Amino acid sequence: MNTAIITGKVDSDVKVINTKNGTPFCRFTLLSDGRKFNCLIAGKKAFSFVYEVELGSTITIESVINDRNQLVVQKFKLLSPPNYFGQVFDYKGHRMPHKKVLF
16 A cells, blocks of 8 residues: 655645535645645545635645545645735625636
């Protein structure tokens, strides 16, 4: 069983693929040293992952490589949340849906 510890930036939104068993099964893309890795996370750790991690967050993952060369996350640590400086927010404090930039 091959394992990997990778630090990188979340390059795609965390997508919930399935919630059949009552726990989410999610996928995301991790960008590290110019390479993109497809990552999966499932089980109870996926609840905190979906809540904490967003597009642009820097994380370190400890993972196992499966048959399809995807990283199955065993543990993760959020190193830095994304920076929202210069983005537009609506009156309730939520980000606008499209990437709008202030000029």
